[in-house]
Amino acid sequence: MRVLWLKTELLHPLDKGGKIRTYHMLRGLRGHADVTYLTLADGSASLDASSRAREYCDELLTVPLSLPDKGTPAYYGALLRNLTSRLPYAVARYRSSAMREAIAHAVHDRGIDLLVCDFLVPAVNVPVGLGVPAMLFQHNVEAAIWTRRAQVARSFALRAYLAEQSRRMQAFERQECRRFDHVIAVSEVDRDTFRDTYGVAQVSSIPTGVDVDFFHPSASGAGAPRELVFVGSMDWMPNVDAVAWFVTDILPLVRRHVPDASLSIVGRDPTRTVRELAARVPGVAVTGTVPDVRPYLERCAAVVVPLRIGGGTRLKIFEAMAMEKAVVSTHIGAEGLPIADGKELLLADDPRAFAGAVVSLLHDRAMARRLGEAAAMRVRRDFGWAAVTQQFAALCERVAHGDVP
DSSP: OEEEEEESSOOOSOOSHHHHHHHHHHHHHTTTOEEEEEEEEOSOSOTTHHHHGGGTOSEEEEEEOOOOOTTSHHHHHHHHHHTTOSSOHHHHTTOOHHHHHHHHHHHHHTTOSEEEEESSGGGGGOOSOOSSOEEEEESSOHHHHHHHHHHHOSSHHHHHHHHHHHHHHHHHHHHHHHHSSEEEESSHHHHHHHHHTTOOSSEEEOOOOBOTTTSOOOOOSOOOTTEEEEESOTTSHHHHHHHHHIIIIIHHHHHHHOTTOEEEEEOSSOOHHHHHHHHHSTTEEEEESOSOSHHHHHHOSEEEEOOSSOOSOOHHHHHHHHTTOOEEEOTTTTTTOOOOBTTTBEEOOSHHHHHHHHHHHHHOHHHHHHHHHHHHHHHHHHOBHHHHHHHHHHHHHHHHTTOOO
């Protein structure tokens, strides 16, 4: 089977959940297929990103793309021009006639059996009538993210802008999901949304996974009994909102009962908003990019996932669980993960309940240990990458051969 895989970025460094998921899916798929990876390249990838692509594909094709840096006049000019577009800006900025031509040529010249569009955005460049089965790999319900962003925006102008972007994203997402031969979701919740909201008949769900050999406690040293950790890409707005909400509304409630509770925010490219949290609140640390998140997970007392915006599934939760850590999350943070409140993690949505769950773990280390051990047992049994990627490869084979009902 010859697969053409479409993306908007090279994968290295593996510093985002979507990149990690794609990387493992492709490594599993290569045991069943010859993979051509066709991507836009804006120059932001690591210097070795092209050479390391051989880890996950047989052939790499790149299409140069120049994107304006955020905060520059060119960036704001692009936002203004987008006001009259039917496309959301998050999609329109990646529109590329060169990529469209490259896709058509690759399908024709390489005898492609299956096209896989990874994330919704590259779909804007997929021509109609390619003559091969095409599958859309949806890591999120993208419109849901924009809707939730609008709901938590602080100003009327920003809420109005985000609501319009959400409307455009929903229209584009519905259109694209319905024109592909099959859609893959990363959770049953997302699968049902695509089916019930967008009317997508050909849709399946394949769970996310975790590298259970890599994410495993070493038991090499003592932990920090009052330290909480949040892990995630800190230039992604849902993560920025999550840590700002936690520090502003939840941490003060925790400190009424645990005055020395601290928070480490671990992840790449922290925005100014995130950096300012550490500057103004004692006991809050922002690490920026780290070579390995495991030491931070291993030493902490608990992992917090206070997401109010998002979709798809959270690799950060499975990674923490594999490290035998107790997790406190919102329902949105754990949305789509087949795990149970009170058994494998604690769920809470308002500041007082979330703080109460955190305090209970900081005060009762035996309970935190039991929760972490149960969580680790679950992910090791059901969510290792080997089992997940086997499901993905099998579905690709079926779609390529038209065997999916």
